Amino acid sequence: MISFRAFVVAAGATLALTSAHTPAAAQKSTEVEKLNAYVGCINRLSSRSRESESRYFSWAPKSGPTGKERIIYGTYTIYDTDDCKKNVEAANQLEPRDAALETAASAYVNAVTTLGPLLKEADDYYTQENYKDDKMAKGKAMHPKLVAAWNDFSVADKMLRANVDVINDKRKLEALKEIEAKEGKKTRYYVEAIMIDAKRVVRLQDTDKPDIEAITKAVSDYEASVKGFEDANAADSGKVSSMFTSNAKSVLVTAKQLMRRIRDKVPYTSGQKMMMQPGSEWMVEGSPGRLLRDYNQLVGAYNSIAKFGMR
Template sequence: MTHKSTTAHTLACISLALLATACSKKTEDTSAPAATSMPATASVASSVAGTGNAAAKSAEASSSKLQDYIACYNKLDGDGHRSIARYRSWVKDMDKGPSGKESVVYGLYKIDVDDIAKCKASFAKPAAAQGKLDAAATAYIDSLTELGALVTDAEVYYSRENYKDDAFAKGKKLHAPLADAMKRFEEKSAVFSDEIEVENDKVLDAEMQQLEKTEGRQLPYLQMALMSKAKQLVRLIAEESFDAAAAGQLLAEYESLTDEAIAYAKKNKESTASGWSSLERATEDYRKAAKERVRRIRDKVPYSEGDKMMLKPGSGWMVEGSQEKVSKAYNALIEASNRMNH
């Protein structure tokens, strides 16, 4: 996952079995409290061949640790980013902080510090070393712990409207450490997400190879393959700009896998899971959104004035060829795929 654009980075929720990244924080509506829209974390389809030897036990421990990292990341990360977005939606100058003259004061969204503490304790449990991933996990949970404590204090201050009694004195005092903690969290979140992706890609590749070897190109394999290709594609086209030719090639590969899966499901209706129909619809919606995005960049189609007015949290997904529309369609694809595996 690259950091060239906010949208590309914030395809965030990760699911181990299908290697999903979803839930773009960029498109969150910060005008009202948001319930989490994160897809359920799919269960791990472990490729560990057994636990009868040290190597297998080590691999199993690594897989379990990765699953733990993913579960905590999915549970915690969105809340952190949403709280930051909420604060930034009304504090117009993050260098200076609140002026005390704001016409609207939204405050911040709560972050569950108890959940953070549980994940921090879980992260500290010994397991097979995973190098950069473990270091990124520690830095991430430490930054979130710091942010959670500051947000808790600030949320109480703003939700109780205490700023009306002290002329924003505490709000102004809280701002600098809060803004610094937000920046650190965003940096550590990006690094942690990337390291999870690296390890998760390895797991998926191993799973796919094993599945194709043992079962052939049946629907379970095709589902994993098309989801992997969808992820490669979204990583590229959710950027501000990208190589349209490379995107076109990835899109063609995604379409080929999707068409193969659809044909297989149609031919084997009796053995196809009931959730396939929803996943098939989601693959088509993502296909359409991806094509619109590739065409806009390939043909250098600028956004109209009306489009530009819509390109904001909560409505950007309605603009044809936008990053937000691709993200929304991809997130829905992940959710449909995860539901099929439960």
């Protein structure tokens, strides 16, 4: 089975932080500002950085371009990194100080600001078809630099996400407990529980050696949260839109399909293998790409219900 990690990184599941419903100690505006600076870099730059690598290797061999390829696409550039660098430098000075988080953020900036100019140089070279003039000499010379930059970025991206997730997960769980204490397990409680449980399901696929027992438990917990939400929302006169409900159930269906594929060691068909590429993998039922697509749509639906005061 293709590692889910590659697709999680490539697709760049959206991260979001808000200051609402956090415990008193976590409601300082500087904490939110600090974390949002890091999340802003991830949301703006990570997906495009991974897409640039996928684009390049969609035509170039792992060993590097030869100039004899039937089709030469080049690569993608990424957005300007100046704002990311500036925001991270400022955020690293804000309270609460966190050495591991700040180090990860600085490493991310170093990696992405190194990658950006290389991609611009490569894009110019391939867009202008300069490889036709130098027999791919520069393309061959750039290849190891690009690979090293993508590898460094992948490590830095994963590390920053992990550090942000630790803090965000803690805040989400504390917020859920506060909601339960104040309101009980009603609609708003289950909305938040769904998001926490869905993220856990996705994360458990993000490994080369998935733990099927942990995945099965996580899917079961998520299913219970979806059922609890449906019952609570019905009792609340359908306060939350049907779009959120539909997206939550789509995640559940795909999570179960992928769980069964892992548990029963169901191989992909030859046709499915051809589609198992960034940008088209979501079309394969029970695939990591489909789960990630469904999860991102759930995040979008979750963000859209803020107007109902559910967050």
